[in-house]
Every structure is written in structure tokens, then in C-alpha cells.
Amino acid sequence: MRSPSSTYRIQLSPDFPLEELWKIVDYLEVLGISTIYSAPFFQAREGSTHGYDITDPYKINREIGTLENFRLLSELLKEKKMTWLQDIVPNHMAFDGTNPWLRDIFELGPDSKYYNFFDIDWDYKGWGKIMSPFLGNPLEEVLESNDLKLNFDREGFSLNYFDHSYPLSVRSYSKILEKTGINGWKEKFSSFSGNDMQWKDLKTGFYREAKDTPQLESKVREAIRGIRNSKESMQEILELQYFKPCHWKETEQEINYRRFFTINDLICLRMEDPEVFKTYHHYILELCESGLIDGLRIDHIDGLLDPAAYTKMLRKALGDNFYVIVEKILEWDENLPLDWPVQGTSGYDFLAEVNQLFTKADNKEKFTEAYEKIIPRLPEYEDLVYDKKLFILKKRMGGELHNLWLMLKDNQLLPEEEQDEEKWKKVLGIFLAGFPVYRIYPEKFPLDELQKKTIEQAFQHAVNFKKEYRQDLEVLKKIFLGEAEKDQEKMFRFLHRCQQFTGPLAAKGVEDTSFYIFNRLVSHNEVGDSPENFGLSIEGFHQKMQQRKKDFPLSVNATATHDTKRGEDARMRLNVLSEIPEEWFTKVEEWNKITQNLRKEDSGPGPNETYFIYQTLLGGMPFDQNADEEFLTRTKDYLQKVLREAKVHSNWADPDEEYESAVFEFTEAILNDDAFRKSFDPFQKKIALLGAVKSLGQTLLKVTVPGVPDIYQGTEFWDLSYVDPDNRRPVDYDLRKRYITDFKSYNKDDLNKEISSFTTSFSNAKIKMYSLFKALNLRRKNEKLFEKGEYLPLEISGKASENFIAFARKMDQKWCVVVVPVLVNSVFEAEGKLIPKPEELEGSYLQLPAEAPKKWLNEFTQGQISTEGKVELNTLCSEFPMALLKNNTE
Structure with missing residues (x-):
């Protein structure tokens, strides 16, 4: 398996296409990056800055480049022994008129081979249509104002609404042509067989004849004008469509397709269907098989009906020796299922762990008491989250909740006498809001013990908040556990379906609502982390890293992503x-x-x-x-x-x-x-x-602990950005190239001078980039040590024992030792240099194992260290705020 040593996350976009990426490959190689980790680069909506709104998974986005551009870039990467990790989006596509699969559905309806590819309830209310919420006002008002327009061009007839354009169904053509008085083409369209290729030929032939026959084109245009100007005629045409235009707000209470979170213009796929899986992944797998893509990152795996089955299908298609990670939000005590055939997650769990390490847990109560004085009426965090989940269900996901109720009723899962829609929607919402994790992954009844425990926790949370519904919640619990006296297959299908919505509910109720309300210490209001938690001990962090090494040693270590709420250095x-x-709350009062x-x-x-x-x-x-x-x-x-x-x-x-x-x-x-x-x-x-000191420590830990370090674009410098789109701003790579050229040119005398400059003029970010450069290159040269080597917690003795964390990575005769400041206020000056106070480190030692080497090189300062088992912290950190030691085995 070509697993990454380190990744560099790139947001390809019209402003940063493949040609621009080409220009920084040399720089990334020198920085020590092994793998370019790309945002989705398949055809997306025009102007997309993120790529998650894919319209065609069979093409590279024309605004980013071509397949030939990508092939040439791949050849360059191979010359440099670098690889490519690609983000893909199997959960959803853009609900857009430029999506060829949706266009095919809108034109051909049930005859389209894509008709059942999307998660649409075609039978909803007997419509045979999908709600299309692209209107800015209710349909009646839009028709009155004549904002819906019929159009005719080489693509055929379409319905246009400002920037939106949707093709009309085949059955519309004869209706429109009926008004032209020309029966030849009307009959051809009326007798159309439903074959996809015939349809394209038929449309093309009609368009060409219309362009070549002014009389025909004139009559078509006249018919269109007549329909446009008649509300009744427009309504007749709308009745013939496989989409139902509606006001975007209607989906808050009624919807007949699954969307990504609450985003109307991202429509979800039925990826559990083998045919959908095969079709969607065809081009992606071609790129993998041809060696252009070396690894995949799976976006929003929790949205899929059966994530476990998906990972197994993907693994079968890719083979055993292919690097795969999944985007998965794990709660603090939650683990990624060990039976998923993947290398790990995209790193939000690591972000939370390192973020908590740099927080002083002992001060949680002081913070809580002071914050409650500022905001005395704010509910407990757990209460707030529960309340906001219910808010999202009622006000933003009412349509989804209604559909779950219909499934509950139509599958006859409730007692016969219990058919009160409003009551059971409320009870279902109360239960779903109680889930303590994004979701569980049931494969069959009976559920495993952990899954049962999670459902029991959800039940208890729900009962704690709504005691009066305990008996009704018991009914639902039995259905979720498969213990009700109902059809087992139907109960299991209902449980599976509910799990596709507990994730979006958590994301919208927690990350996109509660995170902006509960402000005790907002560095923890972060994707993957939680403001409910406040600090992780050094011992606790060691335990997390040892478990990481055991379970998923190739999981990604991320500290900044396109989804993070604030920059990695702002958090520190x-x-x-x-x-x-x-001191902090005194300042707040003063301000x-x-x-x-x-x-x-x-x-x-x-x-x-x-x-x-x-x-x-x-x-x-x-x-x-x-x-x-x-x-x-x-x-x-x-x-x-x-x-x-x-x-x-x-x-x-x-x-x-x-x-x-x-x-x-x-x-x-x-x-x-x-x-x-x-x-x-x-x-x-x-x-x-002081935050800069913590940031340097965060950077070094990310590169050296178990896992694959990921550098989000531009964060080689201080990252003080806000949430998207602020964190997608252009990166000044010219300045970064100049810095790295400087680093390569230092001799021993230069380095001593520069190290002093780094720690005093730290605002220019050279010290962060230098730390990253040295650590990444050490890792690149010792990939097996960091991928497979042991993780050994080391002891710090003396006064500063709680201020620094230390560990070793060991494999055979190769060793690397890392020493990082964690709690910094008492040991660093509040101004001046990023160097600890010597008196605060006096008498504090790094204790090394008996079998450890005696001679070491400090990678940052290039200083030689000899030891008989312990080293003074002042020796390690007198010139640089942290230490990266290696033994010389060459």
C-alpha cells in the first residue's frame, strides 16, 4: 500500500486550478510533503469554490483543468515519489439543471436509467414528481409575476427561473407542438419509445429542422410566447413535468427527497444500490486503476444507508492495498468500527484530542462559574443541544420528520390504536434528538451490545427531557431494538432509515447552532471537538495515541480543514x-x-x-x-x-x-x-x-505522533482564519517559497543566528514553517519509524512535569524523542522571546528509558546532546521552545 507519510490539503477551484498546483509541487516536495490531498475535482456547479456540489462524476471540472492536465501532473508527482489522495462525495450530487443524470430523469421520467439513482419518494402523495425548491416565492406568486419562462434551444425545451434551468419532459413536447398546428413533429414526440439514444436523436433532429426552417421556428417561438403569457397554459405544462417547482421554504415542512443536511440543492444518492455504486464510481475507479489516484477520502459516510457495507464494496473494488479514509465525526468516547476496511478517519478526532491537551482541565469549574455569571440564564450544554436538535427537527427538518412518521405508519410498526400523527412525530423527534453519537451502524437484528447501549442512552436522554412520553418512547425503543412484535425486516429498515437523519440532526443542532451559543471557551466549539469537554491530561493523551497506534496507525492527523470553525492557531x-x-474574566469585566x-x-x-x-x-x-x-x-x-x-x-x-x-x-x-x-x-x-508556543507544540505533535499529518493549505504560516469561506482565501506561495529557500541554505553559523531571530520575530511565521519543515523532512526520511514504530510515553520530572509532554518513537535501532510545552503561562515570558524562563525549568528533567541511545541530535538547533539517561529541560529548550531529537544510526 502506498500510504502517505504526510498530506497537504488543496482546495482546487476556478481560482486555483491544476496549473497553479503544478507551480507549487517543487515547494511541497522540499517542505517534506509526500501526498497531495485534493478537494473534490469532478465537474461541479459553475464557479464552485469547494467542489462538493458535483454535477458529473465522469468528468474533471473544466474550470480546474483537464484529464490531460491531471495526467501530466501525476507524472511529475511520480518523478518526485509523491502521491495523490482524492476526496470523493458518494452521498450526494448537486440538485441542478446542469446535472446530466437529473436532466435525463426530468426528460424521460421512469424510462431514465437514473430514475431510481437518487433518494426520491416518487410515490409521495401520488405526484410522481420530485419537489424542486428553486423558487424564491410560492409558485402562485411566481406564475402571477411571470418569472417562470419557457425556453427553446439546442438542448430542447426548458423551464427557466433566473439562473435555474430545467429541461422539460418528453411528454411536454407534443403539448407545446399542439399549439403550432404542425402535426408531423408532434406525432413523432407522441410516439417516442423511451430509448435514451433515440431521444437525443429526436431532440437534435427537431432543433436542426427548426433552425433550418424559419416558419417552423417562428411557430415554435409563437407557441412558447402564448404559453408564457397564460397562467393556465403554464400550469398545464407544469403538470406534465417530473419535477414540481416550489418555494425553497416549503422543504422545511415537506420534502420528498433526501438532501445533504438541510441544503436543498444537494440531493442524495441511493448508494446502497449496487447499480448506483457501480455507475457512480466507474470513472473514479478508472483513475485509481490507472495510477492517477493513490488514495480516497470518503466524504460524509454517515449519510449513506449502510456505511459498513459501502466500505466493503469499495474495498472489494479497490483491492486490499489501497489507502482509504473516511470523514467521520466521532464523539469523545466513540471509536471508529474496527471491522471497516479503511485506514482511519480524516482527522477530526485527532483535532479534538490535541486541542483538549492544550487546555488546562483543572480550571473547568472556574470557567463555568464565571461564564454563568455573564450568561446566568443559559441552559446546561446538554440541555441546550437537546433543545436545538428539537428546534432543527421542527423548523428545518420538518419534512424529514414527516417522512419518518409516514414510514412508521405505512409499515404498521405502531400499535393499531396509535395513529396520531402529531403525537408520534413529536415522540420520534424526542427520541432522535437523544442520540449521543451521530449514528450507529446496524447490520442485522439482534444488534450488538454497543449498539443496544447507544439506543438505551438515546432513550434515557429522551426520557430525562420529556418524562411524560416515557411509555411512548418505550414503544419506539422496542422497534429500534427489533424487540417489538412487528415485522423484523420492516423494523430494521426503519432503524436504518432513521440513522441517515440522526447525523444531519447532530450536525445542524450541535455544530451549526449550539456551537454558536454556548461560548464558555470557544476554542472547543469545533468540528470533532465539543464545548462540553474541558481539557485532557498528558497521561490521557498518551493513552489516546497508544490506542491510535494500535487501531488505526494510518488515520489522518488534522488540525485545520475546510470545515473548521476557526484557524488552528486561533484555537491555541x-x-x-x-x-x-x-485574569481573563477580570479583563472581560473591565472591557x-x-x-x-x-x-x-x-x-x-x-x-x-x-x-x-x-x-x-x-x-x-x-x-x-x-x-x-x-x-x-x-x-x-x-x-x-x-x-x-x-x-x-x-x-x-x-x-x-x-x-x-x-x-x-x-x-x-x-x-x-x-x-x-x-x-x-x-x-x-x-x-x-503564549498561543504561538502552543501552536508550535500542536504542529510538532501532529507530525510525530501515530497517524498521518495533514497540512491544510497555507497553514505553514499562522492560521488565524475564521470559518469557511474565510479559510479558503488565496495563499501567498511566493513568500513560502522564499522562506523554504532560506531554510535550505542555512549553515551552522547561520542557523544559530536564525534560531534567535525565529524566537523573537515570531510574528512572521518563520518559526512555525521551520518547525514544520524540519519535522516533516525527518518523517519523510524515516517513514517506517513513524508509521510502524512504537509510541513510548516518557516522563518529565521536577517542577515543570505538568507543563511538558514527552514521548519517543522507536523501531529497531532508530529513535526519535519529542518534547513539547503544553501549559505555558507559568514557564514562558509574556513578551519577548518564545523561550522558557530558565528558572522555571531548573531541576526538571526528561527521563529516558535504560535502552535509549546516549547520543542525540536536536533537529531544530542541530545541537549535539549526550546523556546517561536523563536530560535537563533547560538543555533541550534554552534556544528553541521544544525539542525534536533523533539518534544517529547512519
Whole structure:
């Protein structure tokens, strides 16, 4: 298996196509990257910046490049012994008129070979149609305003609504041509057999004759105008379609297709069908078999009906020696199923573990008490999550909940006397909101013990919040467990189906709602992490890494992704606050007094939003503290998203722009207020320095612990970005290339001088990139040591024992030792250099195993170290804030 040594995540887009990627391959090679890890690059909607809205999985996105471009790039990578890891999206495609599979369905209906590819309930209300929520107003209003337009071009007849265009069904043609008085073509369309190739020929022939016969084209255009201008005629045409245009808001309460989360224009596939699997993956597997793709990352695997079966189908298609990871959100005590034939996850679990390590757990109660004084009426986090899940079900996923109720009723799973729709929708919602994890993966009844335990936990959570429904919840529990006296196959199908919605419910209710409300320490309001948790001990982290080494040693170690809520280094800044709760909350109180006259009366922001803004500015402020127009614009855009996701004072469906403006004005006002900046700036400067130390530690751990380190584009420098789309901004690769050229040119004398400069002029990010460069290259040269070598926790003795973490990687005679500062406030100066205070490290030692080598080289400083079993921390960290030691076996 060509497993990666390290990956570099690239967001290919029209602004960064394959040609631009070509220009940085040399740079990535020198940095120490083994594998380019690409966002989806198949044909997507025009202008897509992320690639997850795929319209055609059989083509490379024309705005990104061509297959020939990719082949040439692949040849270059092979010359450099680099590989390609490709993100694919088996759960959904774009619900768009440019999607050829949907176009085929809309034209041919049941005769289309793709008719059952998408997760659509064609029998819903007897419509035989799919709801198409692309209208900005109810259909009646759209017809009154004449905003729906009929069109005719080389693709045939279509229905257009501003930027949306959907092809008309074959049965529409004879109806339209009936109004032309020309019967020849009308009869041809009326007698059409349903064959796909014949249909294309028929359309093409008709278009050509219309263009070559002005009289025919004129009559067609006249017929179109007549239909356009008649509401009744338009309605007749709409009745003949296999899609039902509707207002986008209708899907909040009624929907007959499965969508990605609550995004109407991403429609889900029935990937459990072998024919759908084979068809969708045909081109992807061709690229894999031809050696152009060396690994796959599976997006949103929890959306599939049976993820376990999917991974086994994929493994069978790829063979045993192919690298596969899955995007999976794991709760704190949840593990990826060991029987899935994959190498691990895309890294959110690692992000959470390392993020918690750099948080001081001892101060949880102090933080909680102080936060509750600021926001006294905020519910407990668990209560908040439960409430927001119910909100999402009722207000955003009402259609999905209704469909689950119909399945429950139609399969006769409830007692005969129990047919109250509103009651059972409520009970079902209460149960689903109680799930403690994204979902379970049932393969048959009886469920395994862990699955039973999870359902029991969901039941207990539901009962705790809604005791009056206990008896009804018991009924559902028996159905989920397969213990009700009902048809086993129907109960299992219902359980499976419900699991496709507990994930979106968690994502929307937790990550996209609760994460923007519960603001105790927002560094943990992060994908994969949870604000409910507060810190992980050094011993606990060691245990997590040993388990990682045992179960999934090739799982990805991510600290930043396109989905993260804030930059990896912004999180580390905020984690500093966990070490200084008294100082932090004193500052909050001081700033509240200073800024009380800067807010509009009876307007935003409220106390919770204000507290959030302070943390946002601490984490995102540039090192030079220049809150210029660009920073202010980015921050306002971010805060707008925060307010709308929180759904407390504003939301996407019905935004309160007046409240939002008040928040923006307040943020701008405090940044321009001298009294506030006089108090804020020195504290923020301290947090930025101490946060930089934690960031360096996070970077080194990511590269050296078990797992495959992933570098998200641009995060070789300090990453203080906000959530998407802010984290997709262009990267200055020219400056990064200059830095790496400098690193390669250093001799011993230069290095001593540069090391000192790194630790004082750290705002230029050279120290972070240098740390990454040295660690990645050491890993690249010793791939087996880091892939298969033992992970040995090491002891730090003395005063600084709780401030540093240390471990060794060992394989045969090769050793590598890592020493990283974790709790930094007491051992580093608040200003100046990123070097520990010598007096705070005095008497503290790294203890090495008896069998460890005696001579070491510090990769960062190139200093030689000799030891008889222990090394003073001052020896290791007097020039550089952390240590990366290797023994010389060459």
C-alpha cells in the first residue's frame, strides 16, 4: 500500500486550478510533503469554490483543468515519489439543471436509467414528481409575476427561473407542438419509445429542422410566447413535468427527497444500490486503476444507508492495498468500527484530542462559574443541544420528520390504536434528538451490545427531557431494538432509515447552532471537538495515541480543514485562557465597563455575543494588531454567519439585519476606542505570544505522533482564519517559497543566528514553517519509524512535569524523542522571546528509558546532546521552545 507519510490539503477551484498546483509541487516536495490531498475535482456547479456540489462524476471540472492536465501532473508527482489522495462525495450530487443524470430523469421520467439513482419518494402523495425548491416565492406568486419562462434551444425545451434551468419532459413536447398546428413533429414526440439514444436523436433532429426552417421556428417561438403569457397554459405544462417547482421554504415542512443536511440543492444518492455504486464510481475507479489516484477520502459516510457495507464494496473494488479514509465525526468516547476496511478517519478526532491537551482541565469549574455569571440564564450544554436538535427537527427538518412518521405508519410498526400523527412525530423527534453519537451502524437484528447501549442512552436522554412520553418512547425503543412484535425486516429498515437523519440532526443542532451559543471557551466549539469537554491530561493523551497506534496507525492527523470553525492557531491562542481564568474574566469585566457606552440602546450585541466577540478578536487579531479595513470586513462577515447560525437574534431564513448591524457597529466601535485598545492590546499581545508556543507544540505533535499529518493549505504560516469561506482565501506561495529557500541554505553559523531571530520575530511565521519543515523532512526520511514504530510515553520530572509532554518513537535501532510545552503561562515570558524562563525549568528533567541511545541530535538547533539517561529541560529548550531529537544510526 502506498500510504502517505504526510498530506497537504488543496482546495482546487476556478481560482486555483491544476496549473497553479503544478507551480507549487517543487515547494511541497522540499517542505517534506509526500501526498497531495485534493478537494473534490469532478465537474461541479459553475464557479464552485469547494467542489462538493458535483454535477458529473465522469468528468474533471473544466474550470480546474483537464484529464490531460491531471495526467501530466501525476507524472511529475511520480518523478518526485509523491502521491495523490482524492476526496470523493458518494452521498450526494448537486440538485441542478446542469446535472446530466437529473436532466435525463426530468426528460424521460421512469424510462431514465437514473430514475431510481437518487433518494426520491416518487410515490409521495401520488405526484410522481420530485419537489424542486428553486423558487424564491410560492409558485402562485411566481406564475402571477411571470418569472417562470419557457425556453427553446439546442438542448430542447426548458423551464427557466433566473439562473435555474430545467429541461422539460418528453411528454411536454407534443403539448407545446399542439399549439403550432404542425402535426408531423408532434406525432413523432407522441410516439417516442423511451430509448435514451433515440431521444437525443429526436431532440437534435427537431432543433436542426427548426433552425433550418424559419416558419417552423417562428411557430415554435409563437407557441412558447402564448404559453408564457397564460397562467393556465403554464400550469398545464407544469403538470406534465417530473419535477414540481416550489418555494425553497416549503422543504422545511415537506420534502420528498433526501438532501445533504438541510441544503436543498444537494440531493442524495441511493448508494446502497449496487447499480448506483457501480455507475457512480466507474470513472473514479478508472483513475485509481490507472495510477492517477493513490488514495480516497470518503466524504460524509454517515449519510449513506449502510456505511459498513459501502466500505466493503469499495474495498472489494479497490483491492486490499489501497489507502482509504473516511470523514467521520466521532464523539469523545466513540471509536471508529474496527471491522471497516479503511485506514482511519480524516482527522477530526485527532483535532479534538490535541486541542483538549492544550487546555488546562483543572480550571473547568472556574470557567463555568464565571461564564454563568455573564450568561446566568443559559441552559446546561446538554440541555441546550437537546433543545436545538428539537428546534432543527421542527423548523428545518420538518419534512424529514414527516417522512419518518409516514414510514412508521405505512409499515404498521405502531400499535393499531396509535395513529396520531402529531403525537408520534413529536415522540420520534424526542427520541432522535437523544442520540449521543451521530449514528450507529446496524447490520442485522439482534444488534450488538454497543449498539443496544447507544439506543438505551438515546432513550434515557429522551426520557430525562420529556418524562411524560416515557411509555411512548418505550414503544419506539422496542422497534429500534427489533424487540417489538412487528415485522423484523420492516423494523430494521426503519432503524436504518432513521440513522441517515440522526447525523444531519447532530450536525445542524450541535455544530451549526449550539456551537454558536454556548461560548464558555470557544476554542472547543469545533468540528470533532465539543464545548462540553474541558481539557485532557498528558497521561490521557498518551493513552489516546497508544490506542491510535494500535487501531488505526494510518488515520489522518488534522488540525485545520475546510470545515473548521476557526484557524488552528486561533484555537491555541484561546486555549491560553484556560490557564488564566482569573485574569481573563477580570479583563472581560473591565472591557464590559469600558464598552457599555459604545452599544446602541435596546440593541445588540447581548452579553453572550459580546463575550464571543472578545474571544473572536483575541483569536483572530493579526500579530501587528492592525485592525484594518480588510480585518474588519472579514470579522463582520464572520459575525454575520455566527449570528445567523446561532438562530437566537437572527437566522438565514429571516435575518434581523438591524440587530446584525448593531453588532457590526459595536465591533468596529470597540476596535476604534482608545480606552478599550489600551486595555485590550497588551493582553492580546500576551495571548498571541503564549498561543504561538502552543501552536508550535500542536504542529510538532501532529507530525510525530501515530497517524498521518495533514497540512491544510497555507497553514505553514499562522492560521488565524475564521470559518469557511474565510479559510479558503488565496495563499501567498511566493513568500513560502522564499522562506523554504532560506531554510535550505542555512549553515551552522547561520542557523544559530536564525534560531534567535525565529524566537523573537515570531510574528512572521518563520518559526512555525521551520518547525514544520524540519519535522516533516525527518518523517519523510524515516517513514517506517513513524508509521510502524512504537509510541513510548516518557516522563518529565521536577517542577515543570505538568507543563511538558514527552514521548519517543522507536523501531529497531532508530529513535526519535519529542518534547513539547503544553501549559505555558507559568514557564514562558509574556513578551519577548518564545523561550522558557530558565528558572522555571531548573531541576526538571526528561527521563529516558535504560535502552535509549546516549547520543542525540536536536533537529531544530542541530545541537549535539549526550546523556546517561536523563536530560535537563533547560538543555533541550534554552534556544528553541521544544525539542525534536533523533539518534544517529547512519
